[in-house]
Amino acid sequence: MKDYGTGSTAAVTISEYYKLSRKIAEYSPNFSADKSHGTLTEYYPSGSVKTQTDALRNTIKYEYGYLNKLTTTYTPFNGKEKYSITENQYDKNGNIVLTRQTVQKQDSDKAQYSITQNKYNAMGLLEQVTLSGTGSKDKNISKHFYNNAGVQIKMYTGMSSENDTSYLTTNYEYDNWLRAVRNTVTTHRLLNTDC
Numbered sequence: 001m002k003d004y005g006t007g008s009t010a011a012v013t014i015s016e017y018y019k020l021s022r023k024i025a026e027y028s029p030n031f032s033a034d035k036s037h038g039t040l041t042e043y044y045p046s047g048s049v050k051t052q053t054d055a056l057r058n059t060i061k062y063e064y065g066y067l068n069k070l071t072t073t074y075t076p077f078n079g080k081e082k083y084s085i086t087e088n089q090y091d092k093n094g095n096i097v098l099t100r101q102t103v104q105k106q107d108s109d110k111a112q113y114s115i116t117q118n119k120y121n122a123m124g125l126l127e128q129v130t131l132s133g134t135g136s137k138d139k140n141i142s143k144h145f146y147n148n149a150g151v152q153i154k155m156y157t158g159m160s161s162e163n164d165t166s167y168l169t170t171n172y173e174y175d176n177w178l179r180a181v182r183n184t185v186t187t188h189r190l191l192n193t194d195c
Contacts, residue, residue: 013027014028015027023043024043025040025041025042025043026040026041026043027039038055039052039053039054040052040053041053044064046068048062048064049062050062058076059076060073060074060075060076061073061074061083062074066090069088069090069094070088071087071088072085072086072087083102084101084102085102086099086100086101086102087099087100087101091120093120093124095118095120095124095126096118097117097118097120098115098116098117099115100113100114101113101114103133112135113133114131114133115131115132115133115134116129116130116131117129118130123146123150125146125152127143128141128142128143129141129142129144138160139159139160140159140160141156141159141160141162141164142155142156142157143156143159149178151172151174151178153172154169154170154171155169155170155172156168157170167187168186169185169186169187170183170184170185171183171184171185171186
């Protein structure tokens with residue numbers, strides 16, 4: 001049997017376990033020392049991913065906080081010493097309320113961020129997502145609407161402020177078993193007219 005992606009034998013994933021059957025590493029598929037293919041994933045004792053190393057030896061690092069929630073991700077770019085850093089903050093229910101990711105140029109000392117803010121309703125369902133960045137007043141807001149059963153029925157996207165009247169609306173329709181049957185997208189642009 002041949003793996004046509006690498007020309008070698010079949011793709012194999014190898015897992016290493018520690019005491020109490022805890023996975024500590026996974027080599028997939030056919031992770032090789034010659035840097036030609038595969039991914040190495042290492043785990044914390046809790047079972048959460050600690051690092052992921054690709055065939056070029058670029059390593060993504062993960063840190064976790066309270067209740068084993070992902071707090072920080074370090075993604076390498078243009079070498080192993082520069083990282084794009086993604087930070088997550090959570091509310092008391094464990095929902096991500098803020099994500100900040102560095103986006104400044106590699107040679108810049110001034111940190112700049114892409115920021116995602118999430119708001120949730122009393123049922124813990126995502127109600128609003130606001131995308132913005134440091135040094136910019138521009139925002140991109142989307143709002144989510146649900147029925148009493150917690151099923152999403154509508155979404156507004158492309159709003160630049162809370163009171164923006166120019167946006168796309170996506171309506172979701174379901175059958176009696178809550179299977180999606182239709183999505184309809186419409187453009188809303190409110191015109192001010194005197195009657």
